[in-house]
Amino acid sequence: MPDDSAIQAALARAVTIAARGPEHGPNPRVGCVIIAEDGTTLGEGWHRGAGTPHAEVAAIADARSAGRDVRGATAVVTLEPCAHTGRTGPCVDALTQAGVAQVRYAVPDPGDASSGGAAVLNERGIPAVHVPDAGASALTRRWVTAMRLRRPYVIAKWASTLDGRMAAADGTSVWITGDEARDHAHHVRAGVDAIAVGTGTVRADDPRLSARPGGEESAHQPLRAVIGQSETTGAQVWRDANAIALRTRDPHEALAILHAREVRTLVVEGGPTVLSALVREGLVDEVNAYIAPALLGAGPSAIEDLGIGTMSSALRGQDVNFQPLGADILVTAHFSRGL
Numbered sequence: 431m432p433d434d435s436a437i438q439a440a441l442a443r444a445v446t447i448a449a450r451g452p453e454h455g456p457n458p459r460v461g462c463v464i465i466a467e468d469g470t471t472l473g474e475g476w477h478r479g480a481g482t483p484h485a486e487v488a489a490i491a492d493a494r495s496a497g498r499d500v501r502g503a504t505a506v507v508t509l510e511p512c513a514h515t516g517r518t519g520p521c522v523d524a525l526t527q528a529g530v531a532q533v534r535y536a537v538p539d540p541g542d543a544s545s546g547g548a549a550v551l552n553e554r555g556i557p558a559v560h561v562p563d564a565g566a567s568a569l570t571r572r573w574v575t576a577m578r579l580r581r582p583y584v585i586a587k588w589a590s591t592l593d594g595r596m597a598a599a600d601g602t603s604v605w606i607t608g609d610e611a612r613d614h615a616h617h618v619r620a621g622v623d624a625i626a627v628g629t630g631t632v633r634a635d636d637p638r639l640s641a642r643p644g645g646e647e648s649a650h651q652p653l654r655a656v657i658g659q660s661e662t663t664g665a666q667v668w669r670d671a672n673a674i675a676l677r678t679r680d681p682h683e684a685l686a687i688l689h690a691r692e693v694r695t696l697v698v699e700g701g702p703t704v705l706s707a708l709v710r711e712g713l714v715d716e717v718n719a720y721i722a723p724a725l726l727g728a729g730p731s732a733i734e735d736l737g738i739g740t741m742s743s744a745l746r747g748q749d750v751n752f753q754p755l756g757a758d759i760l761v762t763a764h765f766s767r768g769l
């Protein structure tokens with residue numbers, strides 16, 4: 431059997447190739463490297479999106495196309511192999527039929543239908559063992575959250591001034607930040623399944639809500655979702671069918687509708703009413719705050735009253751990152767139990 435360092439090297443490679451898969455879509459990004467006893471790679475593969483072969487199947491095919499025999503080999507996978515038939519067949523069957531001797535995986539599968547693959551393999555006499563992460567959980571974080579909580583992973587995104595204002599007193603918010611910050615936000619949009627705003631933002635700004643990284647419409651365009659009970663007929667968001675009206679003020683209901691449409695990652699881009707409602711309900715997993723070195727002194731703040739009266743009750747994020755973007759700064763923070 432390959433030693434631990436060979437397993438970890440294969441896992442690191444599996445993480446690298448998994449990242450080539452699309453960030454958006456109903457399935458997670460997964461990589462698989464099949465290694466021989468001495469650690470030599472026999473085949474590798476990654477999942478390229480819904481309906482295409484899973485990473486394990488792609489790795490077996492890669493080995494076969496190179497004329498390499500995977501019988502008795504070790505499959506190292508970033509995610510526990512699936513045990514169900516979805517758009518493609520179960521990976522546990524593909525691994526069994528290929529004659530793989532053992533499996534090492536980094537992230538347990540929390541999916542209702544897809545989990546239990548390790549147990550199935552173990553029952554079949556193919557030891558499937560959980561190994562330390564090597565970066566695999568960062569890759570599947572959004573998907574795992576969506577599967578576990580049965581709602582999309584929610585990124586709350588806003589642009590604000592140094593004094594926390596999201597718009598001026600007259601309601602204008604175009605543009606708080608500069609080109610680099612806005613381009614970054616377009617890259618984020620291109621990697622998610624849906625973008626949501628409230629009806630107030632549609633009326634105030636009439637946003638297109640398209641993903642235009644580098645100024646070009648990306649091939650993948652997220653679903654545009656508008657939350658609220660009132661009509662916004664004629665707004666730019668309704669220019670084609672890739673849009674949905676979530677006619678509710680209940681954030682749980684809005685997320686349930688999106689979950690049913692296989693939205694795994696959602697960016698909520700405001701305004702303060704909708705963002706605050708999500709935060710109050712503990713439904714925000716990550717904040718992306720683009721902060722501009724500007725002061726307004728008046729105007730709505732990004733997050734309204736949360737009923738927090740004292741400092742010790744402040745909601746605090748983890749895994750905080752700072753990224754300068756031109757004159758602005760992006761602060762990202764994660765909230766593991768939801769804000």
Ligand SMILES: NC(=O)c1ccc[n+]([C@@H]2O[C@H](COP(=O)([O-])OP(=O)(O)OC[C@H]3O[C@@H](n4cnc5c(N)ncnc54)[C@H](OP(=O)(O)O)[C@@H]3O)[C@@H](O)[C@H]2O)c1
Binds near residue numbers: 589606627680
């Ligand atoms: N700087 C930024 O990043 C940024 C981003 C977006 C917007 N903005 C600014 O934000 C301002 C608009 O703010 P906003 O708060 O009116 O916009 P909003 O949050 O987009 O929309 C508010 C509307 O959504 C509906 N709604 C949905 N869920 C609700 C809930 N749980 N509780 C109450 N109402 C709910 C209500 O309308 P219904 O009657 O339809 O139910 C409500 O009036 C504009 O000035 C805009 O420029 C700034």
